[in-house]
Structures are given as C-alpha cells and as structure tokens.
Amino acid sequence: MIELKDVVYCRLGTRDLEGAVWFAQNILGLEVSENRKGAVHFKSDSRDHTLCYFEGDPEDQVTAFELGSSADLHAAAATLETLQQKVYYGTREECEARHVREFIRFSDPTGNSIEFVVRPAISGQRYHGTRDAGITGFSHVGLCSSDLERDEKFWTRVCNARVSDRIGDAPLMRLGSIHHTIALFPYHKAGIQHINHQVESTDDIQRSTNFIRDRQINITFGPGRHPTSSAQFLYFSGPDGMTFEYSTGVCEIHDEPLWRDRQFAFEPVGFCQWGAKPNIAAFED
Ligand SMILES: O=C(O)c1cccc(O)c1O
Numbered sequence: 001m002i003e004l005k006d007v008v009y010c011r012l013g014t015r016d017l018e019g020a021v022w023f024a025q026n027i028l029g030l031e032v033s034e035n036r037k038g039a040v041h042f043k044s045d046s047r048d049h050t051l052c053y054f055e056g057d058p059e060d061q062v063t064a065f066e067l068g069s070s071a072d073l074h075a076a077a078a079t080l081e082t083l084q085q086k087v088y089y090g091t092r093e094e095c096e097a098r099h100v101r102e103f104i105r106f107s108d109p110t111g112n113s114i115e116f117v118v119r120p121a122i123s124g125q126r127y128h129g130t131r132d133a134g135i136t137g138f139s140h141v142g143l144c145s146s147d148l149e150r151d152e153k154f155w156t157r158v159c160n161a162r163v164s165d166r167i168g169d170a171p172l173m174r175l176g177s178i179h180h181t182i183a184l185f186p187y188h189k190a191g192i193q194h195i196n197h198q199v200e201s202t203d204d205i206q207r208s209t210n211f212i213r214d215r216q217i218n219i220t221f222g223p224g225r226h227p228t229s230s231a232q233f234l235y236f237s238g239p240d241g242m243t244f245e246y247s248t249g250v251c252e253i254h255d256e257p258l259w260r261d262r263q264f265a266f267e268p269v270g271f272c273q274w275g276a277k278p279n280i281a282a283f284e285d
C-alpha cells in the first residue's frame with residue numbers, strides 16, 4: 001500500500017506566464033515565493049510553495065503528493081512498476097526546483113501526471129497575499145477520470161485514499177481527517193479538474209464573489225454550499241480554463257472506522273444545497 005500523506009503542489013504549464021502570474025497574485029490572491037527560469041512558484045500557506053506556473057504546454061499539469069520517506073518512495077516506484085506504470089525519477093536539478101528531497105513521476109490510470117515527493121520544504125514564513133482573499137491554504141484537487149470505478153480502485157487500493165462520499169460515481173477521498181484531498185470527476189481526458197484553496201470564513205466567499213464578478217472573471221458555480229463536505233464554495237475560471245475553488249468549513253472525519261461513505265445524486269442538488277447550478281463540464285451530465 002502506497003501511503004500518501006497529503007497533496008503538496010500543482011504544476012501548470014502555460015503559454016502566457018506573465019498573464020498566469022498576474023491572475024495568481026491579483027485575482028486568486030497567492031504570493032510569489034520564487035521566480036526563476038520560466039517558472040514561478042506561489043505560496044498559499046506556510047509551505048515553500050503549493051502552486052507553480054511554468055512556460056510550457058497548458059495540457060502539462062502535475063499534481064504532487066507527499067510520501068513519508070525515501071524507502072517509501074522506492075517501494076512505491078516498485079509497486080507502480082509491477083502495475084506496468086512507467087516511473088520517472090526526478091533529477092537533482094528537478095528536485096531542487098521543486099524544493100523536495102526526491103520525487104518520482106508517473107501517470108495514473110486515466111493519464112493524469114502525478115508526482116510522489118519526499119521531504120517537501122516548509123518555508124518557515126507565513127503566507128500573505130497582496131490581495132486579501134482570506135486564503136488559509138491549498139487543500140484539495142479534483143482530477144479528471146475517464147473511468148471512475150477503475151481510478152477509485154487505484155487511489156484506494158494501490159494508495160491509501162478512503163472514500164468519504166460519492167456524487168454519482170465520483171468519489172471524494174480523504175488521506176487524513178479532512179473530508180477530501182483528492183476527488184475524481186468524469187471527463188474524457190486527463191487533467192486537473194479543479195484546484196481548491198480554503199479561505200477563512202463565509203465573509204471571504206462573499207467578498208470574493210463581488211471582487212471576482214466586478215473584474216469580469218467567469219464565476220462558474222456558486223456561491224453555494226456542498227452537502228457532502230458542508231463547505232461553502234465559489235468556483236471561477238483561471239488561466240487556460242483552469243477551475244479554481246475557494247471553500248470554507250470543510251468537515252473532518254474523526255470516527256474513521258465507523259464512517260460510511262454516503263451517496264449523493266450527480267445532479268445540481270448533489271453539488272449544492274443552496275440551489276446554485278454548476279457551469280462546469282465535469283459536474284454536469
Ligand atoms: O467539498 C465538497 O464536498 C465538494 C463536492 C463536490 C465538488 C467539489 O469540488 C467539492 O469540493
């Protein structure tokens with residue numbers, strides 16, 4: 001069993017690095033932590049960075065998860081290889097660029113690019129954005145899945161994710177006590193479906209709704225409340241069509257052995273209990 005500790009960062013290719021950096025700072029509210037060689041890193045919490053935009057193909061999108069040790073990383077590589085997944089070992093320069101000790105990259109069964117990393121750096125500096133979005137940290141990713149049942153098996157049987165709830169066949173999966181860290185949504189091709197940052201309160205959701213709307217940024221869903229995690233949310237479009245979500249109040253699951261995953265409808269009511277309707281392809285039939 002590959003034991004994932006947490007999600008650590010996303011890396012997104014873009015042909016317009018300057019535009020993406022502007023958006024990440026001035027709309028999303030992240031802080032630039034490093035700017036070098038066609039790649040800009042962003043902080044959203046006390047970690048070294050949790051997002052990187054780099055000059056490249058917008059389809060080149062990576063999600064990284066932390067493993068406990070070098071031995072765990074090598075065992076994970078061996079497990080993936082027995083499953084016929086090609087495993088790439090990061091070079092020293094690539095490790096340095098990511099501020100991690102070691103990493104491997106492979107593709108999940110849908111073809112999503114995934115990195116497993118060991119010892120990602122903590123900055124020791126708290127995060128402060130130039131725009132006060134109220135962000136408390138990077139929290140979860142939605143990944144596209146071309147076969148939900150197959151991919152749920154990968155994340156829960158090969159890795160240690162546990163299903164907290166399902167919306168239709170789309171699983172919301174936890175790695176620790178937070179309701180979900182990885183969610184899978186149906187889509188015909190690989191990619192990051194959405195990137196979630198937690199914000200401090202309802203006020204931040206409401207303030208961002210006006211802030212984002214006033215700047216003609218496309219709000220794709222919300223404000224609303226998820227019946228699954230009970231988090232209040234707002235989704236909007238970023239560079240290269242990426243969906244970003246702010247949410248607040250995501251529940252935690254502490255009664256681990258007793259928790260039974262619940263079934264919600266793959267309909268607007270399964271995604272929002274306030275009656276908002278998603279304008280997001282992977283959330284619609
Ligand atoms: O928070 C949730 O429960 C949730 C549900 C559906 C889709 C999401 O992105 C979510 O974060």
Ligand SMILES: [Fe+2]
Nearest residue numbers: 142194196245
């Ligand atoms: Fe989400």
